[in-house]
Amino acid sequence: MVTKALELVEAEGxxxxxxxxxxxxLDVTTTTIYWHVGSRDELxxxxxxxxxxxxxxxxxxxxxxxxxxxAAATHIWESAVEHRAxxxxxxxxxxxxLLQHPLEVAxxxxxxxxxxxxxxxxxxxxxxxxxxxxxxxxxxxDEASIREDSRSTTLWASTEADxxxxxxxxxxxxxxxxxxxxxxxxxxVDSQL
Amino acid sequence: MVTKALELVEAEGxxxxxxxxxxxxLDVTTTTIYWHVGSRDELxxxxxxxxxxxxxxxxxxxxxxxxxxxAAATHIWESAVEHRAxxxxxxxxxxxxLLQHPLEVAxxxxxxxxxxxxxxxxxxxxxxxxxxxxxxxxxxxDEASIREDSRSTTLWASTEADxxxxxxxxxxxxxxxxxxxxxxxxxxVDSQL
DNA sequence: TCTCGTTCTGTAACAGTGTGCAAGTAACAC
DNA sequence: GTGTTACTTGCACACTGTTACAGAACGAGA
Numbered sequence: 001m002v003t004k005a006l007e008l009v010e011a012e013g014x015x016x017x018x019x020x021x022x023x024x025x026l027d028v029t030t031t032t033i034y035w036h037v038g039s040r041d042e043l044x045x046x047x048x049x050x051x052x053x054x055x056x057x058x059x060x061x062x063x064x065x066x067x068x069x070x071a072a073a074t075h076i077w078e079s080a081v082e083h084r085a086x087x088x089x090x091x092x093x094x095x096x097x098l099l100q101h102p103l104e105v106a107x108x109x110x111x112x113x114x115x116x117x118x119x120x121x122x123x124x125x126x127x128x129x130x131x132x133x134x135x136x137x138x139x140x141x142d143e144a145s146i147r148e149d150s151r152s153t154t155l156w157a158s159t160e161a162d163x164x165x166x167x168x169x170x171x172x173x174x175x176x177x178x179x180x181x182x183x184x185x186x187x188x189v190d191s192q193l
Numbered sequence: 194m195v196t197k198a199l200e201l202v203e204a205e206g207x208x209x210x211x212x213x214x215x216x217x218x219l220d221v222t223t224t225t226i227y228w229h230v231g232s233r234d235e236l237x238x239x240x241x242x243x244x245x246x247x248x249x250x251x252x253x254x255x256x257x258x259x260x261x262x263x264a265a266a267t268h269i270w271e272s273a274v275e276h277r278a279x280x281x282x283x284x285x286x287x288x289x290x291l292l293q294h295p296l297e298v299a300x301x302x303x304x305x306x307x308x309x310x311x312x313x314x315x316x317x318x319x320x321x322x323x324x325x326x327x328x329x330x331x332x333x334x335d336e337a338s339i340r341e342d343s344r345s346t347t348l349w350a351s352t353e354a355d356x357x358x359x360x361x362x363x364x365x366x367x368x369x370x371x372x373x374x375x376x377x378x379x380x381x382v383d384s385q386l
Numbered sequence: 387t388c389t390c391g392t393t394c395t396g397t398a399a400c401a402g403t404g405t406g407c408a409a410g411t412a413a414c415a416c
Numbered sequence: 417g418t419g420t421t422a423c424t425t426g427c428a429c430a431c432t433g434t435t436a437c438a439g440a441a442c443g444a445g446a
Contacts (some may be wrong), residue, residue, distance in 0.1 A: 041340070045343065091330075094334060094339040094340075095339070097344065097348055098343040098348065101348050101352075105352065105356070108354070108364065109354070112357060112360060117360050118357065118359035118360055118362075119359075119363045121357075121360045122363035122364045122366070123373065126368055126373055127376065127377040127380075130327040130328050130330075130377060131323070131324055131327050131377065131381075133327040133330050133331065134323040134324050134325070134326040134329075135323050135327070137326050137330060138323055141287060142287070145287060146287040147238065147287075147288070150290060152290040155290055155294050159298065161298045161301070162302065163298070163302060163305060164311065166310055166311035167305060167309075167310050167314045170312045170315035171301065171314075171315045173315070175315070175319055180319055180320060181323075183316070183384075184320040184323060184324065184381055187320075187380055187381050187383075187385075188377055188381065190380075190384075191376075191377075191383075192380075
């Protein structure tokens with residue numbers, strides 16, 4: 001049942017997960033779902049818990065601590081993008097911590113391996129995670145569902161600010177998010193080592 | 194009318210903005226609202242446009258480019274936190290770019306003043322904005338509305354990972370977000386100068 | 387004055403959402 | 417047989433965004 005719900009979300013996005021829709025998919029009534037899971041919130045928590053377990057930390061490559069920290073952080077980013085629907089769902093429900101926690105543990109371990117413990121490790125961890133979160137928001141944002149005149153590129157294209165032409169053009173152009181992610185993350189990581 | 198809607202959102206949060214609620218507040222019928230603004234999406238766009246204008250860039254303090262860039266970036270963060278309800282609304286509707294754009298222009302201007310133009314300026318701009326976004330998500334997250342067992346601190350408190358006790362304790366403790374924001378942002382900014 | 391078109395508002399409904407309640411069925415224990 | 421428990425169903429409530437339709441008000445032209 002939570003498995004079916006997970007499939008539904010992965011296949012058709014977070015908004016497809018309605019109680020009636022899931023019930024139909026399972027050929028039961030909504031009440032049956034409620035008997036089993038309690039509420040929509042608890043269903044979502046269960047989905048995320050299940051997905052979280054499946055998110056067993058892949059082995060981290062790299063020799064230097066710096067490389068390994070980057071790899072652990074990139075893992076979090078990549079698996080979130082890979083399962084974007086679940087990630088969005090978790091974000092909407094405020095359960096992203098729950099989803100990412102196993103991967104966060106792996107990151108913390110690499111930070112310790114780099115010599116950071118206690119408050120210093122926590123600082124680095126949170127700094128890195130906040131950065132990842134920022135890029136996730138950008139990556140998971142569905143550009144297609146955003147009104148054309150609210151898009152960043154459109155806004156810059158029609159901006160008449162007192163800026164260099166080349167700057168405006170560059171801001172109006174699409175950007176290479178993974179590259180941007182790597183550069184920024186590297187800066188954050190290096191500042192903590 | 195969009196003014197009233199803006200008040201409603203600021204006072205009671207994004208979820209309070211329903212068509213019927215707004216209609217009642219204005220002592221009219223929902224149909225009237227629809228006639229004037231078209232749809233809920235367009236209403237929200239209007240609200241954000243209005244708020245965006247009011248977000249006229251405050252003067253930026255600081256003498257060195259580094260200081261002024263930090264100030265411009267902190268402005269974006271602070272005004273978003275200050276009007277958290279509108280910010281959440283914009284985020285939900287994918288219109289955050291629209292809301293922040295005037296402040297982004299100010300940031301871009303400071304980057305140019307620091308000698309960055311074209312693609313280099315765009316790179317720095319986006320790197321900084323992504324970082325701000327990440328911290329905004331954390332700042333606007335309503336901890337009270339999150340199930341206790343999904344909270345990050347709770348998760349770390351009950352973690353049995355192979356980590357130093359002091360590290361786990363530090364991760365389970367609450368954190369000073371503004372301080373964390375400053376440290377991280379500084380690292381990102383410095384990496385681009 | 388009468389009519390026509392435009393602008394605005396209200397009534398009532400549609401389709402969809404999460405959720406709660408009373409009743410029912412089937413299996414198992416005594 | 418009689419319970420008791422696990423599970424299911426049907427139906428309703430309160431809420432959401434949205435819209436088809438019926439008017440009211442009002443100024444322009446005949």
